[in-house]
Amino acid sequence: MNPPSNDERERIAQQRYEVIAPLLRPTLPRGAQKILLEKLASKMHLDAQNRLISLGKRTLERYLSDYRKFGKEGLMPKVRPDHATLKAFPQKALDEAVKIREARPELSADSIIDLLRSDLIPGVERMQVSTLNRHFRRLSKDRPALKRVVRKRYRLLNIEGAHVLWICDFWDGPYLFDDKTSKKRRLRLVALLDAYTRFIVHAEFHFNENRPCLEDALLKAILKHRLPEIFYCDNAQTFRSQHLKRIAVELGFSVKHSRAGQPQGRGRIERWFRTVAEKFEPLLKEQIDSGKIATLRDVNTFLIAWVEKRYHSRRHGTLKMTPQDALANALANHLDMSRFVDPSTVHEAFLWRETRVVSSLGAVKIYSNLYEVDETLLGKTVELRFNPYDLRRILVYYEGIFRGEARPYQMKNFTEKRVTQRQTESHQALEKAMQAIIQEHQDDIKERSGLSFAKALEVNAGE
8 A cells, every 4th residue: 555645644643633622722621631531532533534533642642742742744654664554364255245245244253263264265374363363443444333323312402501502504595687698596504503502603694505605604603703613514515525524634723524414413503594584585585576675695684684683682591691692691601702813814724725836937827817926936836825815916826835936828717616706796664674674773783883894895886
């Protein structure tokens, strides 16, 4: 087997970070780290290949020490020429053992070895029960893995503190006419909910359900409410990008995924989506059908007003108070666990990254755009970091060192294709309800200052 590549070693480092992330919380009381270590060592974890593994207490302590000393580099495995190779017996003997285990899972490793010996498989005389069981576990061919998993009884999620756990998911909304495609398209709502206070840290409608929409929502939530400890989301491909893991490692929070086919852990945000479907969607549909709302910007203006004036300010059945009061109480009682991070550091972490080879003309090409770079980089492979919403500014890095901005030479696309859509802009009782909500929100904005995302994201007013 070949030594792990750099990308594979980085994925392993990210997985190890996700395991030890609970031990890095600055708010841990005395003695809590020892308890957490024992708890983490007693359960199974997913490795970089999504296989279940167990980690001993000494191993976890080593990961923790290496990360504190060397950062992400300390969690990368050392390259060894004979890594993960069979040394005790031939590969053919293991392949035959796996075939028997799959055909007859009730047989023990000892019985499988006896069958192989009777078949005169070469090398089986050097096969030990413990070694064979270890390879079965590595290949997920051990007997517990082959048995049917019994569904467990679920317990209520218990979170102590605001911004400890953010839950994120998408919801399918109604249809809206899109000027760009000249057809109706389904709206997709991405929302992030604080599990302790039920406060919506960010929610926004898009025409797509993809990685740019998710990262855009998470960026805005962090700028508004600072860093959470855990970002909990679905197991779908959109939520499993390597870029999201890199963001978590660089900013210092952990990403957790619900198990495939078991969405119970996201029950709180699913309940909020039901509130949206019952109380917000009828108002929205009526205004879309009557032509009062025609653009994506109008939809999100209405959504923000409804969240602020109809959801955050209404008593929550479980909390017995409003989400807005719950957040204020958490702050007053020193239960706000969010952590400050410099906005420039946040923007740097969210920049997309791609590698390109500098041509003999001292230029690089990305998304059909041509850029000039420093002539000293001719023929070298550089890393380009950029905001997908604004391709006019490209940062150039070589071997991790900033080498200046690329100079636009020929521009065909000003945004990455998946985010182009972000640049676009009855019953009488329902209409009055919508107008009242928006008016209340606009009046409230005049009384308090808020964060300008256009300024934070460096977007010009004319765009």
